[in-house]
Amino acid sequence: MSLKGKVAVVTGAAAGIGKAFCEILFRNGAKVVLLDVNPEAGKSVMEALNKEDGQDRALFLSCDVRSEEQLKAAFKMAADTFGGIDIVCNNAGVLDEKEWELTLDINLVGVIKGTYAAMEHMSKLNGGRGGVIVNTASIAGIRPLVCCPVYSASKSAVIHFARAMAGASTLVGYGIRFNAICPALVQTDLLDGLNSKLGQFAALKQPTQQLIEKHGVLSPSDVAECLLELVTDESKNGEALMVTSQAKTYTPFTSIPIITLDL
Template identity: 60%
Template sequence: MALNGKIAVVTGAALGIGKAMTEILLQNGATVVLLDVNEAAGKSLKEALDKQYGREKTLFLNCDVESEEHIKAAFQKTVETFGGIDILCNNAGILNERTWEKMISINLVGAIRVAYLALQHMNKLAGGRGGVIVNTASMAGLGPLMSCPVYTATKHGVVGFTRAMAAASTASGYGIRFNALCPGFVQTDLFSAIPSNLGHYSHLADATQQMADMMGTLTVSLVAECLLELVNDETKNGEALLVTTNGNKYITFPVFTLSRGP
């Protein structure tokens, strides 16, 4: 998919990975709508981007992915302003084992809610243009992070949802590709705060840090480059791309097929 003239929406866009996603999409010609609950950071980023790309290339909207009303209003404003949606980077997420129910609400329920509401505008069967949805998962969506069991569960859910939606979209003719981005440890505020957000598993903080030291930490720009690959490559659908300091790998999953009985 050539990004020139495309309209992208990024959730959790104000900081960290979302900010890097926003920047790389703009660098490649897309117009970007930034959604984030952090209004101060969102407005500050918007001002900086205006100076570099012009006011017409971005739109910031305060949006909480836990609120259906917020998301509906944000997508409606996007369509009214730019005419449609081609790309969704479903990126908003938190890591806090102490508030595990909220983590499920944001990381998994929020991701599903955003994707379903985006479908109303992107789905070719509903008059949309089709496009691509990339859900930000994690290496914890592919294997267990023992100090973060609920975070692990949410990211496994994101990967499963992504793969099932990719198959459903193909079978139904939605015209939308779905892929999951699964980075390892990334140099963000979320990563820095892990030791203080482990709740019952705070005694495993040292083991988690040792794992991070062994694996190394990614830059947000490297993660954003992998997003670009999943967006641009039209052959990628239902993929989970593991991103590590040692290289990137598309994950091979077991294949289940329907079979008729005798």
């Protein structure tokens, strides 16, 4: 799948992994719509991208993924501006075991709301042209972190939501591929402030250090390279790909098959 002329929407796009996603999609020819709650940082990324080739292929829209209304408005604006939507990266996420309801609301409910808002424009059943949706999960969704039980639960749910949606799409005919990307720890603001977000599990921070020692710390660009594979390889559907910095490899998460029922 060539990205030239494709339209991509990325949530949590103003920094970290989301910013790296926008950059790699843009530099491979896509038009990119950046959604974030930080207007200053989001507009800065947009302006930097548009300056690269002198074309207005990047657009920033202020959007909180907890708001179904804001998501629907943002996706409509993206489709109206660029003529449709082909790629969605549900990337916005937080880690806060003290504010665990917020963690679930952004990491899981926000992904579901974003997916359903995107499908209104992408699904072939609605007159869309299909495409691919990639949800940002985590290694914690495959190998739970004892110091982050709610975060781990949210990311595990994101993986299975993506895989179940992939099966539904195949059966019903949405024309959309669904995948999840599961990086080990990434050098972002989330990692920098990790210890202050563990709440009642602060005494268990040592396993996180062991995870770093075993798998290393990824850069956002490492994760973006994985995203590119999931987006462009049309054989990838229902995949949850784990990536660590150790060997720079993508490991499929296939221990639980997708169960489909004949309609």
